[in-house]
Amino acid sequence: MEYFPEVSEEQIRREREKARELRRSQWWKNRIATGICYYCGSQVAPKALTLDHVVPVIRGGRSTRGNCVPCCKECNNQKKHMLPVEWQSYLERLGKEPAD
Numbered sequence: 001m002e003y004f005p006e007v008s009e010e011q012i013r014r015e016r017e018k019a020r021e022l023r024r025s026q027w028w029k030n031r032i033a034t035g036i037c038y039y040c041g042s043q044v045a046p047k048a049l050t051l052d053h054v055v056p057v058i059r060g061g062r063s064t065r066g067n068c069v070p071c072c073k074e075c076n077n078q079k080k081h082m083l084p085v086e087w088q089s090y091l092e093r094l095g096k097e098p099a100d
């Protein structure tokens with residue numbers, strides 16, 4: 001099934017620090033200026049968008065531009081409580097037309 005590498009406390013600390021720096025960058029300010037959530041596509045206030053790691057830091061995800069996306073509060077809350085496989089099916093549902 002899914003394999004996650006072991007992540008040290010040190011790596012987690014380092015990646016979280018990098019995420020803080022990324023949040024202060026012009027690149028990030030440009031990303032949130034659109035106000036669009038990467039996952040559900042909702043338009044919200046730029047201030048309401050949080051930086052989310054697509055692959056969580058605790059799962060070995062890095063604070064790179066490719067792994068950090070703007071995320072609305074609703075998606076952020078949903079994601080936190082879901083397993084990666086559940087989150088995947090949530091995203092698939094978002095991308096689909098209603099069944100009926």
Ligand SMILES: [Zn+2]
Nearest residue numbers: 037040072075
């Ligand atoms: Zn969202």
